[in-house]
Amino acid sequence: MTNIDISTCHSLLTWMKEQVKKIVIITHSNPDGDALGSSLGLNSVLLNAGYSSAVVFPTDFPPLVPDLNKYSNWVIYERHEKAANQLIREADLLFFLDFNDLKRMGKPAKNLEKLSKKVVLIDHHPQPAIDTPFLFSDTKVSSTAELTYDFVIKMGWEEQLDATGAIALLTGIIADTASFSHNARRPELYSAVAALISKGADQHKIQEALFNTNSEDRLRLLGYALSEKMEVFPEYHAAIIVLTKEELKKYNFKTGDTEGFVNYPLSIKGIIFSSFFLENEEKIKISFRSKGGFAVNEFSAKHFSGGGHLNAAGGESRQPLGEAILKLKALLPEYAEILKKESLQEE
Numbered sequence: 001m002t003n004i005d006i007s008t009c010h011s012l013l014t015w016m017k018e019q020v021k022k023i024v025i026i027t028h029s030n031p032d033g034d035a036l037g038s039s040l041g042l043n044s045v046l047l048n049a050g051y052s053s054a055v056v057f058p059t060d061f062p063p064l065v066p067d068l069n070k071y072s073n074w075v076i077y078e079r080h081e082k083a084a085n086q087l088i089r090e091a092d093l094l095f096f097l098d099f100n101d102l103k104r105m106g107k108p109a110k111n112l113e114k115l116s117k118k119v120v121l122i123d124h125h126p127q128p129a130i131d132t133p134f135l136f137s138d139t140k141v142s143s144t145a146e147l148t149y150d151f152v153i154k155m156g157w158e159e160q161l162d163a164t165g166a167i168a169l170l171t172g173i174i175a176d177t178a179s180f181s182h183n184a185r186r187p188e189l190y191s192a193v194a195a196l197i198s199k200g201a202d203q204h205k206i207q208e209a210l211f212n213t214n215s216e217d218r219l220r221l222l223g224y225a226l227s228e229k230m231e232v233f234p235e236y237h238a239a240i241i242v243l244t245k246e247e248l249k250k251y252n253f254k255t256g257d258t259e260g261f262v263n264y265p266l267s268i269k270g271i272i273f274s275s276f277f278l279e280n281e282e283k284i285k286i287s288f289r290s291k292g293g294f295a296v297n298e299f300s301a302k303h304f305s306g307g308g309h310l311n312a313a314g315g316e317s318r319q320p321l322g323e324a325i326l327k328l329k330a331l332l333p334e335y336a337e338i339l340k341k342e343s344l345q346e347e
């Protein structure tokens with residue numbers, strides 16, 4: 001069971017049938033596999049259901065969904081601002097997917113408030129800060145894509161979900177669970193996966209598009225990061241990886257190359273808290289991951305102006321890199337007790 005409320009679906013559907021022709025789906029900036037998969041999947045269903053629907057992606061993205069050329073009606077805002085704004089202006093209804101706060105949308109959000117459009121939110125991040133009667137928010141599901149699948153079924157669009165839509169939705173699920181390794185305990189998830197595979201989603205193809213796309217530079221950067229730049233603090237069940245501007249340059253860094261690096265230290269037995277510092281142009285981007293109940297979203301909000309999920313969060317620092325790292329290291333003793341407790345739970 002998800003939080004997709006059937007009576008809310010019914011009232012939405014009645015209203016859509018009467019009043020809605022044009023729809024725009026918007027997801028968060030720097031869309032990940034779940035943002036892409038859920039948006040393209042829902043768009044495919046809406047097109048098949050006869051709506052004039054399109055996706056606006058705030059920024060560019062890597063080709064994480066297989067056969068991207070099979071998907072029609074999507075535009076990247078930062079590249080085609082005029083066309084995207086026109087779509088948004090003319091839309092009768094907006095879908096917001098995979099984010100809980102307009103801030104995550106970036107530029108396309110700037111005109112939205114004065115347009116005062118009707119919005120449907122489908123998302124799995126905690127504490128949605130978007131005010132709409134059509135709120136489908138559920139933090140226990142694996143991904144927005146899983147929630148979108150349930151939404152599609154409850155809206156009565158099962159027949160409109162074809163192989164193309166199913167591939168996109170399954171991509172979102174596999175991306176956000178890292179191949180069913182986290183947020184993947186609920187049996188309902190596997191019913192959704194079974195249905196998507198029956199519809200023609202090829203999970204092997206999805207794995208290839210998501211995970212086997214390393215460039216030689218990226219793989220060498222990963223090797224370097226793990227062998228030379230990872231510090232492990234067994235007494236705090238924690239590890240830190242730091243990459244500087246110069247190091248990124250040496251390995252011809254391209255955006256996205258360090259995606260997932262933060263997860264590797266968690267594969268060390270006993271490590272339940274991992275931090276990754278990336279020195280960017282004007283600030284330091286930080287990623288946090290944890291296992292069990294250690295809430296990295298709270299940790300990040302408190303100390304590194306960030307937030308996110310319980311076990312996966314982002315943050316930033318405008319201090320010099322050395323100072324930001326010292327700050328984190330100095331915090332570890334404060335959290336020693338809870339880290340120890342959580343590490344015992346994981347054994």
Ligand SMILES: [Mn+2]
Pocket residue numbers: 034035098124143144176
């Ligand atoms: Mn997601």
